[in-house]
Amino acid sequence: MxxxxxxxxxxxxxxxxxxxxxSSSLTLGQLLKNVSDVRKVDVGDETPAHSSQGDQDYDDLxxxxxxxxxxxxxxxxxxxxxxxxxxxxxRSLSSTKTKTLLDNISGETRDGEILAVLGASGSGKSTLIDxxxxxxxxxxxxxxxxxxxxxxxxRTLKVISAYVMQDDLLFPMLTVEETLMFAAEFRLPRSxxxxxxxxxxxxxxxxxxxxxxxNTIIGDEGHRGISGGERRRVSIGIDIIHDPIVLxxxxxxxxxxxxxxxxxxxxxxxxxxxxxxxxxxxxxPSHRVLGLLNRLIFLSRGKTVFSGSPASLPGFxxxxxxxxxxxxxxxxxxxxxIRELEGSAGGTRGLVEFNDKWQEMKKRSPPATPYxxxxxxxxxxxxxxxxxxxxxxxxxxxVVSHGGFANPFWIEIKTLTERSILNSRRQPELFGTRxxxxxxxxxxLATVFWRLDNSPKGVQERxxxxxxxxxxxxxxxxxxxxxxxQERYIFMRETAYNAYRRSSYVLSHAAVSLPSLIFLSLxxxxxxxxxxxxxxGPMGFLFYCLIIFASFWSGSSFVTFLSGVxxxxxxxxxxxxxxxxxxLLFSGFFINRxxxxxxxxxxxxxxxxxxxxxxxxxxxxxxxxxxxxxxxQIFDNTPMxxxxxxxxxxxxxxxxxxxxxxxxxxxxxxxxxxxxxxxGVTELxxxxxxxxxxxxxxxxxxxxxxCLLFGSKxxxx
Numbered sequence: 085m086x087x088x089x090x091x092x093x094x095x096x097x098x099x100x101x102x103x104x105x106x107s108s109s110l111t112l113g114q115l116l117k118n119v120s121d122v123r124k125v126d127v128g129d130e131t132p133a134h135s136s137q138g139d140q141d142y143d144d145l146x147x148x149x150x151x152x153x154x155x156x157x158x159x160x161x162x163x164x165x166x167x168x169x170x171x172x173x174x175r176s177l178s179s180t181k182t183k184t185l186l187d188n189i190s191g192e193t194r195d196g197e198i199l200a201v202l203g204a205s206g207s208g209k210s211t212l213i214d215x216x217x218x219x220x221x222x223x224x225x226x227x228x229x230x231x232x233x234x235x236x237x238x239r240t241l242k243v244i245s246a247y248v249m250q251d252d253l254l255f256p257m258l259t260v261e262e263t264l265m266f267a268a269e270f271r272l273p274r275s276x277x278x279x280x281x282x283x284x285x286x287x288x289x290x291x292x293x294x295x296x297x298x299n300t301i302i303g304d305e306g307h308r309g310i311s312g313g314e315r316r317r318v319s320i321g322i323d324i325i326h327d328p329i330v331l332x333x334x335x336x337x338x339x340x341x342x343x344x345x346x347x348x349x350x351x352x353x354x355x356x357x358x359x360x361x362x363x364x365x366x367x368x369p370s371h372r373v374l375g376l377l378n379r380l381i382f383l384s385r386g387k388t389v390f391s392g393s394p395a396s397l398p399g400f401x402x403x404x405x406x407x408x409x410x411x412x413x414x415x416x417x418x419x420x421x422i423r424e425l426e427g428s429a430g431g432t433r434g435l436v437e438f439n440d441k442w443q444e445m446k447k448r449s450p451p452a453t454p455y456x457x458x459x460x461x462x463x464x465x466x467x468x469x470x471x472x473x474x475x476x477x478x479x480x481x482x483v484v485s486h487g488g489f490a491n492p493f494w495i496e497i498k499t500l501t502e503r504s505i506l507n508s509r510r511q512p513e514l515f516g517t518r519x520x521x522x523x524x525x526x527x528x529l530a531t532v533f534w535r536l537d538n539s540p541k542g543v544q545e546r547x548x549x550x551x552x553x554x555x556x557x558x559x560x561x562x563x564x565x566x567x568x569x570q571e572r573y574i575f576m577r578e579t580a581y582n583a584y585r586r587s588s589y590v591l592s593h594a595a596v597s598l599p600s601l602i603f604l605s606l607x608x609x610x611x612x613x614x615x616x617x618x619x620x621g622p623m624g625f626l627f628y629c630l631i632i633f634a635s636f637w638s639g640s641s642f643v644t645f646l647s648g649v650x651x652x653x654x655x656x657x658x659x660x661x662x663x664x665x666x667x668l669l670f671s672g673f674f675i676n677r678x679x680x681x682x683x684x685x686x687x688x689x690x691x692x693x694x695x696x697x698x699x700x701x702x703x704x705x706x707x708x709x710x711x712x713x714x715x716x717q718i719f720d721n722t723p724m725x726x727x728x729x730x731x732x733x734x735x736x737x738x739x740x741x742x743x744x745x746x747x748x749x750x751x752x753x754x755x756x757x758x759x760x761x762x763x764g765v766t767e768l769x770x771x772x773x774x775x776x777x778x779x780x781x782x783x784x785x786x787x788x789x790x791c792l793l794f795g796s797k798x799x800x801x
Contacts, residue, residue, distance in 0.1 A: 313344030526611030561639035705756030
């Protein structure tokens with residue numbers, strides 16, 4: 085049995101955390117549960133949202149650094165494919181070259197500290213952050229990353245850490261408070277009351293220094309919102325809502341002025357002092373920012389050229405023979421020198437070798453402050469008892485034991501749906517534009533095909549109307565393409581640390597789209613059904629609405645699936661338009677199924693337009709009492725259609741005598757069943773076509789889920 089005991093025994097009776105026994109055989113999930121049970125018994129399930137003065141006394145007792153993150157000999161190589169050459173040339177057997185992005189990088193940092201990785205563009209800063217954050221695929225990265233001497237498991241790291249990307253990936257129409265509240269709903273378990281989640285959000289807003297902007301929308305190019313520095317702090321807030329133990333940031337000050345950059349790093353300093361390890365890449369810190377940093381690593385083309393504290397930087401370069409001039413920014417001087425050496429013949433090899441000797445010399449001297457070693461379980465236990473990893477009661481155990489997800493999937497679906505609806509409701513112009521497009525299209529079709537009659541020409545016009553209308557349903561769905569493309573990186577950021585399941589996102593995405601699809605279906609059906617003069621009465625109108633909705637559903641699902649495959653909007657639009665054109669070509673309108681070559685027949689059955697097109701044809705031509713060609717109308721759409729009515733009657737009488745069947749001007753020669761047979765619509769009933777269309781929608785949603793599952797790993801290969 086190992087035992088954590090507060091160093092100052094004089095306050096043993098004053099604090100409920102004075103002793104805690106931890107079995108070395110416990111799993112991490114059981115450990116978190118034991119700690120949360122202690123908190124629940126002693127403080128009535130009060131999860132601290134922010135340290136009070138009384139809690140601060142206990143924090144001081146636990147101040148011996150519980151976390152040490154070490155990384156040794158990190159090496160990462162990537163294969164570089166040769167450029168495409170129009171003129172074939174002789175190549176060696178191994179034409180693929182290898183590029184080293186990280187070369188034997190080592191270092192360490194402790195909780196309460198900020199480790200900053202510096203270097204020019206392409207030096208490997210972001211790659212090192214990704215390596216430490218387990219964002220490089222297994223097998224590609226060599227070396228070790230340990231926390232308190234124990235290898236960091238991916239599952240554990242997802243629970244205790246957070247990663248803030250360089251870009252501010254936020255929903256533009258949500259306010260600051262709403263954005264953080266949704267993050268709290270995702271990352272904090274439902275066992276934590278909503279009042280405590282709101283308290284955590286309010287505390288975080290004050291900690292981030294964005295209280296004045298709490299009710300301001302994030303904004304984008306078309307909507308004025310918060311400033312760039314505030315956006316960056318909101319991005320940080322989203323990922324630290326659960327108060328992680330380890331925080332990774334990729335250039336959090338990029339694009340900010342010096343004042344905003346200082347405010348951001350100052351917030352990170354407070355986060356570190358609350359008991360977190362903060363590791364970030366930064367391009368060129370100012371003198372004020374440098375004063376907030378504890379450890380620095382300078383990289384040059386994947387190699388370490390300096391590793392140590394900011395205070396040791398002048399002495400390092402003085403011993404190297406390049407002292408830092410007075411009144412000059414130390415980091416600017418170092419970066420300029422590194423760039424100058426990179427452009428020289430020998431490169432930075434001399435500086436790298438000098439740093440290796442410097443590190444060896446530092447290892448010989450004892451550390452200035454002795455740190456008590458804690459196992460990872462002990463350190464996590466101590467951190468949670470101090471209020472880290474906000475979990476509320478037994479939530480910590482469930483988070484670890486259920487794959488790191490804080491909530492069951494139905495809570496995730498509910499929260500995702502609420503967020504999407506709120507963001508969309510504040511952009512009514514998006515749905516308004518789509519509705520206007522459907523209504524304008526319906527109006528044009530209604531006025532062009534106004535009150536079609538039951539003549540041979542009316543039949544041809546009906547076929548044209550149905551083909552255009554059904555294909556329009558799918559083309560209208562193309563505007564769903566940018567929806568996920570705009571959310572892709574938000575989705576990748578949130579799912580990287582198990583904010584919610586991918587399946588929850590897919591189900592929520594589908595649920596949010598249904599109300600608008602129903603409304604659009606009713607709008608188009610109402611605008612065209614009676615104006616065009618379609619058959620079937622009320623039941624015909626109901627089926628017409630259903631097949632239009634099924635078309636919208638299938639088309640929306642298809643476009644959503646493509647958005648998960650294609651990374652760019654313009655490329656996506658090109659592919660959508662091309663494939664939908666092929667679907668229309670093989671739908672059976674331009675060429676009947678019997679006339680399609682055998683080697684293209686498979687595409688006919690894959691056509692999304694085929695099934696709704698055949699369904700509306702059957703809905704229109706299924707009434708056996710309706711006749712579409714009578715008597716002399718048989719000559720319409722032929723050269724004899726220009727003859728006089730009397731001449732047509734004589735020709736009809738001649739045909740009657742020739743075939744031995746009496747045909748008058750009122751004899752029905754073609755019914756709806758004949759038209760369906762002529763069009764090759766004989767295989768499936770209209771209800772079967774409806775089910776197939778709906779089934780296609782579900783099929784593409786499943787494919788979309790698989791794309792998210794296997795194509796959004798958010799890891800380098």
